[in-house]
Amino acid sequence: MSSSYVRLFGYNFFISTFTFGGGYVTIPMMEKYFVNHGDLSKEELLDLATIAQSSPGAIAVNLSVLVGKKARGYKGAFVSGVAAIMPSFVILSLISLAYSAFQNNPMVRAVLQGMEAAVAAIIVDLVIDMYFALRREKNLWLMILPFFAFVANAFFNVHPLWILILAAVFVVLQRRVANA
Structure with a gap:
């Protein structure tokens, strides 16, 4: 791949620094920087996102590591992982030093509430993209499976781990039945 370690570090560091809301928000950013620059295809990114989601740990960090490995092997995975955790580590260290000032600051609270709305919109956009990716598979079962997973979790409180295992x-x- 054409990704240098410096570029890999820079993209992952930037994405981790400026995306709020968890792993699903990083996927469109990963697409912008890695798919549009030819390091991955969109399908590869969605496959890696699925693996990152089903692996223990933070989705954003898992995805960064997987993208790094795909782009530059195990060294790329390490570089991407460090780049993904460094901004959070620095920001949380600074916030912990001034926690009481942030806790009661109405401006900080207002900014965080605004970010919640933006994150919700980004996640909806990602769900739509994932739906269209499933639709290209032209498999009715794959298209209705997310609906059943949502209903099981939202209305019957089925733990996501069980949903993931049953879906897999x-x-x-x-x-197997289709290939038989």
Whole structure:
């Protein structure tokens, strides 16, 4: 791949510094910097996002490590991982020094509430992108599976781990039946 370690570090550091709201918000940024620059295809990024989501730990850090490995191997994974955790470490260290001042500051509270709305819009956009990616598979079962997962979690409080395990088993069985 064409990614240098410096560029890999810079992109991941920038993405980690300026995205708020968790791993799903980083996916559009990863697309902008890694897909649009030819390091990955959009399908590869969505596959890596799926793996990052199902792995323990923060999705954003997992995704950065996976993108780094895809772009530059194990050294790229290390560089990306360090770049992804460094901004949070620095920001949280500084905030912890002045916690009481931030805790009661109405301006900080207002900024955080505004960021919540922006994050919600970005996540909705990502869900729409993922839906269209599933739609290209032309598989009815894959298209309705997210709906059942949502209903199971939102209305029946089924733990996401069980949903993930059942969905994986379902897809594997469905693929075997389709290939038989």
